[in-house]
Amino acid sequence: MVRADMKTQPFKGRVVLVTGASGGIGRAAAKAYAAAGADVVLAARRLSQLEDAAREVASLGVRALPVRCDVTVGDDVARLVAETDAAFAGLDVLVNNAxxxxxxPLEDLGEAQLRQVFELNVFGLWRMTRAALPLLRKRRGSQVVNVSSVLGHRGLPMLGGYCASKAAVNAMTESLRAELAAEGIRVLLVSPGFTESDFRENRLHADGWRQDAIPLKAMSAEEVAAAMVRASRRGHRDTVLTLPGRVMVLANRWAPGLFDRVARRMTADSKKKGS
Structure with missing residues (x-):
């Protein structure tokens, strides 16, 4: 019976904190870890959606703690960590998803826009991880799971600012992985491809630019979350999702000149549509 429980609920008795948990991949990840037995701390800025997500998690028979938190605000992060420690006395998995x-195009991005994206995608991840490390050190076999993107592995036209922020996430993940290895804290990277979520609706745009629908089959947020939990359970260091995403990463690695030509064609098409 114990073996069966461990097989169906490998995270039973563990505590997982997910940022950006009010919607999209974060909300799906919170539910996926809960289905695997974990108690979940859900953090996000949108309180009503966050509380709805927490009710969904709690309905799976685990503890759910919603905490309104903006990871770009140091006091919010400190309060989130304190509430997590008070409720669970430690943390097993931190999912940096926000x-x-x-x-x-890069020349049309506003400096304030670029700083805003880096503040959330990069500094928020750094701030959250640094604050959570004392809690992670209380638990054996703890993990940091950083959510990047296939676009963190290759810069594409019209997405240079976002790509740069996710490339920074990738580099920080590699550094953190080495720095924490001796303590037994594993640092994993999950890179989704095109995903069905509210992410595109909430992103920033350079003045006068909007993206047409992408002619690719998208993964659902639930599929991304399932892959994340699977990687977390197995301790996979790098997970690149969607077939087009894996093809892009491999093509850029083994034939960068060819992919440069593809990117130039994408630039021409994008500017033609934007004109």
């Missing part, structure tokens, strides 16, 4: 997109 993020925002940015679309438009």
């Amino acid at each position: 993020g925002q997109g940015l679309y438009g």
Whole structure:
């Protein structure tokens, strides 16, 4: 019976904190970890949606703690960590999922827009991880799961600001992985491809630029969450999702010149549509 429980609920008795948990991948991840047995701390800025997500998590028979938190605000992060410690006396998995997109050519991006995206995608991740480390150190076999993007592995036209922020996430993940290895804290990277969520609706745009529908089959947020939990359970260091995403990463690695030509064609098409 114990073996069966461990097989169906491998995170039973563990505590998972998910940022950006009010919608999209974060909300799906909170439910997926809960289905695997974990108690979940849900953090996000949108309180009503966050409380709805927490009720969904609690309905799976685990503890759910919603905490309104803006990871770009140091006091919010400190309060989130304190409430997590008070409720659970430690943390097993930190999922750094909170993020925002940015679309438009680099020359047309506003500096404030670029700083806003980096503040959330990069500094927010750094701030959250640094604050959570004392709690992670209380638990054996703890993890940090950083949600990046296939666009963190290759810069694409019209997405340079967002790509740069996720490339920074990738580099920070590699550094953190080495720095924490001796303590037994594993640092994992999950890179989704095109995903059905409210992410595109909430991203920033350079003045005068909007993106047409992408002619690719999207993964659902639930599929991304399932892959994340699977990677977390197995301790996979890098997970790149969707077939087009994996093809892009491999093509850029082994034939960067060819992919440069593809990117130039994408630039021409984008500017033609934007004119």
